[in-house]
Amino acid sequence: MTIKKIFNNNAIIAENSDKHEFVVMGCGIAFKKNIGEKVDERLIEKTFILKGKDASEKFKMLLEDVPTEYVSVCYDIIEYAKNVLDAKLNDHIYVTLTDHVSNCFKMIESGIIIHNPLIWEIKKFYPKEFKVGLKAIDFIKDELGKDLPEDEAANIALHLINAQINNSLNNVEDAAKQAKMIQDILNIVKYTYNIVLDEKSISYERFVTHLRFFFHRIDKSETVDTAEEDFLLKQVREKYKDAYQCMLKVQKYLGKELSDEEKLYLTVHIQRVSKKN
Incomplete structure (x- = not known):
């Protein structure tokens, strides 16, 4: 060599x-x-x-600007995640996670702390990835001596989730199909409420992100109903009647019975995005 x-x-x-x-x-x-x-x-x-040429070239460019120790700790995080999650990750994770961690340090040094508005959903729906995110914070502390907030555990978990989703989208047709389904669901909400959705709002961004992960979960049947979800769904159904009816339209569009857990969170997101408008 x-x-x-x-x-x-x-x-x-x-x-x-x-x-x-x-x-x-x-x-x-x-x-x-x-x-x-x-x-x-x-x-x-x-x-x-890195098998993908695009990921390989971007990674080489990243090495021109990012300290080696950042690349090294992200490598350790990714290898740990592969073992714990027992999942294949898209090669772009080496680029996206390293770039994120590097930018995170820059913002913290500038006194800027950005909170993750999806932290609650990530803890709920992706506990394994979130635990890896928490472990990643420990790696960073041990190897670089830098402290990161819990929000960063959620951010790292998001990168791992995206790497799994992107790896499961085998071709352009899969990605296009998912994008169309997301747009169809947004249209159902838009026409049900007769509103124009604010695409720059946090509620809209959270809803779209939720839908992306939602398709990943229902494909893998990752949800399990509990008595707590059943109780909360009954409360939400009474409190947000219009949003619940809209959720049922989404369920009909999908052509499958959703778990109480998915019904609950879809209803809440629909309520948020419609209320914002």
């Missing part, structure tokens, strides 16, 4: 005998080295093999 490009003393692009490229990291792996020289494989700590 030979050195093709040097980012810094600890990160390079290496090329094997088959002309395949890899991003390789290791303490001092490029120290006093030049392009074309052999890689000291004893110093290799992490190897990034």
